[in-house]
Amino acid sequence: MFGDNGFFHSWWGELLLVLLVTVVATRIYASYVFSYWHRRGLASCSGSLPFGSMGDFVLQKKAISEVFADIYRQGEGHKLYGYYSFLSPALLVRDPELIRLVLVKDFPHFMNRGAYFNEKDDPLSAHIFSLEGEQWKKIRTKVSPFYATNKMKFMFDTIKSCSVDLQKYLLESSSMSESEFELKNLMSKYSIEVIAQTAIGMEGNNYKDRNMLSEMSFKVTDPNDLMQTFRFSLPFINRKLAAFLNLRFTPKETEDYYLDVLRQIIDERRKENIVKNDFMHLLLQLKGKSDTIDKGAGGLSLEEIAAQTFVFILAGHETSSSTIAFCLHELALNHSIQQQLIDEIDSTGCTIQQITFDQIQDLHYLDAVFQETLRKYPPAGVLLRECVKDYVCPDGFVIKQGTRLNISNYGLHRNPKLFPDPEKFDPNRFDKYSPSHNILPFSYLPFGEGPRFCIGKRFAMFSVKLGLYAILSKFRVESTGKSAPTVAFNPALFLNSPKDGIHVRFVPRTVR
Numbered sequence: 001m002f003g004d005n006g007f008f009h010s011w012w013g014e015l016l017l018v019l020l021v022t023v024v025a026t027r028i029y030a031s032y033v034f035s036y037w038h039r040r041g042l043a044s045c046s047g048s049l050p051f052g053s054m055g056d057f058v059l060q061k062k063a064i065s066e067v068f069a070d071i072y073r074q075g076e077g078h079k080l081y082g083y084y085s086f087l088s089p090a091l092l093v094r095d096p097e098l099i100r101l102v103l104v105k106d107f108p109h110f111m112n113r114g115a116y117f118n119e120k121d122d123p124l125s126a127h128i129f130s131l132e133g134e135q136w137k138k139i140r141t142k143v144s145p146f147y148a149t150n151k152m153k154f155m156f157d158t159i160k161s162c163s164v165d166l167q168k169y170l171l172e173s174s175s176m177s178e179s180e181f182e183l184k185n186l187m188s189k190y191s192i193e194v195i196a197q198t199a200i201g202m203e204g205n206n207y208k209d210r211n212m213l214s215e216m217s218f219k220v221t222d223p224n225d226l227m228q229t230f231r232f233s234l235p236f237i238n239r240k241l242a243a244f245l246n247l248r249f250t251p252k253e254t255e256d257y258y259l260d261v262l263r264q265i266i267d268e269r270r271k272e273n274i275v276k277n278d279f280m281h282l283l284l285q286l287k288g289k290s291d292t293i294d295k296g297a298g299g300l301s302l303e304e305i306a307a308q309t310f311v312f313i314l315a316g317h318e319t320s321s322s323t324i325a326f327c328l329h330e331l332a333l334n335h336s337i338q339q340q341l342i343d344e345i346d347s348t349g350c351t352i353q354q355i356t357f358d359q360i361q362d363l364h365y366l367d368a369v370f371q372e373t374l375r376k377y378p379p380a381g382v383l384l385r386e387c388v389k390d391y392v393c394p395d396g397f398v399i400k401q402g403t404r405l406n407i408s409n410y411g412l413h414r415n416p417k418l419f420p421d422p423e424k425f426d427p428n429r430f431d432k433y434s435p436s437h438n439i440l441p442f443s444y445l446p447f448g449e450g451p452r453f454c455i456g457k458r459f460a461m462f463s464v465k466l467g468l469y470a471i472l473s474k475f476r477v478e479s480t481g482k483s484a485p486t487v488a489f490n491p492a493l494f495l496n497s498p499k500d501g502i503h504v505r506f507v508p509r510t511v512r
């Protein structure tokens with residue numbers, strides 16, 4: 001059989017041999033690749049071909065933040081823990097003190113996120129979230145004044161008028177006996193209106209249908225479009241692979257629509273000398289002379305303005321709407337917490353129209369509820385960094401340049417050692433005067449930390465709190481029984497978002 005005319009001389013014998021050699025070579029290669037951290041003396045989770053430790057996410061079994069929380073739990077007892085993003089070795093920073101060094105003290109070593117963007121073919125992807133090094137610094141410095149307290153005071157009135165509209169819509173609906181809502185959908189309409197008005201001065205959401213801006217931005221993260229899900233997520237988890245595939249992050253249709261809208265807005269403002277208190281106005285002022293807009297001389301080009309306003313929509317819309325939805329879900333389940341919050345809102349004696357910038361910030365229980373919502377459901381459940389120059393950890397371990405690092409804020413927030421009884425929704429953890437337990441610095445990170453922390457943090461706080469104030473000053477929220485108490489996250493989205501929506505009933509209150 002194995003002679004001259006035997007097994008290895010037949011075509012199928014040769015094929016089998018090639019297959020055998022390939023399988024053995026692949027196994028040897030895989031065991032070499034996935035033993036990287038072992039060879040470097042660092043504990044790690046396992047990896048397998050082709051997705052490394054990311055299989056559950058790529059195959060859409062789990063949301064990305066749950067995958068990193070699993071890795072976080074597996075790494076119990078280790079300050080730094082290895083994993084594999086496809087074939088690339090990467091690190092999860094577990095220890096709060098080491099997290100502080102990475103995010104704040106030794107930031108220059110970790111200033112990039114290592115997210116892929118493609119300025120040439122996909123200009124909207126070159127936004128502040130993904131930009132790197134000096135380019136990031138330049139934009140962050142330019143846009144930061146927009147988020148300063150004095151600008152926030154102007155924004156406050158715009159956000160408030162959106163929450164007044166939300167309340168009006170709910171009152172009209174309840175007068176027509178419509179009281180059941182899917183919260184993610186409802187709050188998306190509210191938050192896109194807030195963002196569209198404050199970012200580019202665009203109005204026009206009527207809550208009845210989706211508007212075009214919402215439609216187009218939804219296409220970027222559409223969980224039902226598998227290819228787009230892949231194109232959206234890969235740049236954040238494996239830059240090399242995304243670059244190799246020359247991925248477009250933004251659908252072309254969205255890009256064309258958005259650039260067109262911005263051109264029209266800019267033309268209109270130029271012709272009619274319109275001045276609005278929005279982000280766009282600030283960017284246009286930075287740009288310098290209006291006739292240099294497409295050249296970018298001295299200031300920002302149209303594409304740069306487009307990217308920086310578009311990230312406002314991408315980063316601000318989903319995060320804020322999910323936060324309100326998760327919060328109302330918990331309030332519907334926890335009646336005494338809801339009552340305490342309603343009592344605090346009533347104690348101001350103000351309607352949503354009357355509430356002021358300072359008053360809303362003084363509502364301590366509202367703040368505690370907001371913070372506890374973000375603990376249990378951080379919309380951005382994993383932080384991203386890349387090591388840009390070799391770094392020696394306090395224990396001597398060297399993180400090499402080019403290594404990707406992650407921080408699982410979702411894992412930290414659900415760790416019972418850091419937050420006792422983590423599944424319990426307990427705003428008293430964040431009671432300003434007598435918190436129910438100590439919160440270890442750098443264990444609570446819903447907005448990240450350090451020079452790259454969320455630039456929209458205060459904006460988000462106002463948008464969420466005013467939305468909640470508008471609802472709870474007129475309604476009680478009740479569960480319809482259609483949504484399970486434990487919310488499952490949509491595995492097709494990079495941000496934490498309820499998979500099957502959240503269904504509640506708004507019951508009118510007899511006040512104000």
Ligand code: HEM
Pocket residue numbers: 128129130140311312313315316317319320323374378379380383384445446447448449450451452453454455456457459460
């Ligand atoms: C509840 C709402 C929000 C949450 C939980 C949230 C969370 C986050 C997180 C975790 C980061 C990464 C921080 C880090 O890596 O250290 C981030 C970055 C960012 N967020 Fe937010 N965000 C929210 C709302 C917003 C809003 C409303 C805007 C826009 C107005 C916004 C704009 C941004 C931008 C531009 C970045 C990138 C900053 C940079 O790299 O310099 N976010 N956000």
